Amino acid sequence: EVQLLESGGDLVQPGGSLRLSCTASGFTFSNYAMTWVRQAPGKGLEWVSATSGSGHSTYYADSVKGRFTISRDNSKNTLYLQMNSLRAEDTAVYYCAKDAKGGDYVRVGAYWGQGTQVTVSS
């Protein structure tokens, strides 16, 4: 059974940093691209970042480019999102997701974690 478990969410001050983790099980992690999606309170879904199965290719939404870094450790079956220079507008639930098919991109969010809450506030 595919499982994705996010962790690392917390309350952080504006300008601070946080690292989110997404621990995967039930599939060969290195064969799948992974993606992060967030949802601000009472708002819709926003794609944040994605990475290929190897981790060599990374992609970012304009809203986080230069501040967030996606990475993965395939030996630990874990995806990361390093978030720096956090702003109030980064407050959201952050989800990791994967496709049902392997490959370099996630086209379809077939599997999602339960999400982790990030709150940026002084």
Added chain:
Amino acid sequence: DIQMTQSPSSLSASVGDRVTITCRASQTISSYLNWYQQKPGKAPKLLIFEASSLQSGVPSRFSGSGSGTDFTLTISSLQPEDFATYYCQQSYTTPGWTFGQGTKVEIK
């Protein structure tokens, strides 16, 4: 950037009603359109992928259609567990995605 516009933003319906939600892309996205259901406090759940393919385990009362710029999600007979918010998502510009703003289906 491709914009996705859903309509309506919300609707009220009764159990047993036929419900239709539309999603329009600002430019052609072929059939790279997926639909999700989200309930409060939960992660999105994939219902339909590639415009019209039903995800495994999803009831057959859900169906999707369309290609190019205009897409539709239909619930043929609304059930109590279907009250939720529905999102469309384009993956034509993968790895980046764009979501519609969501359609909240409420009980009449």
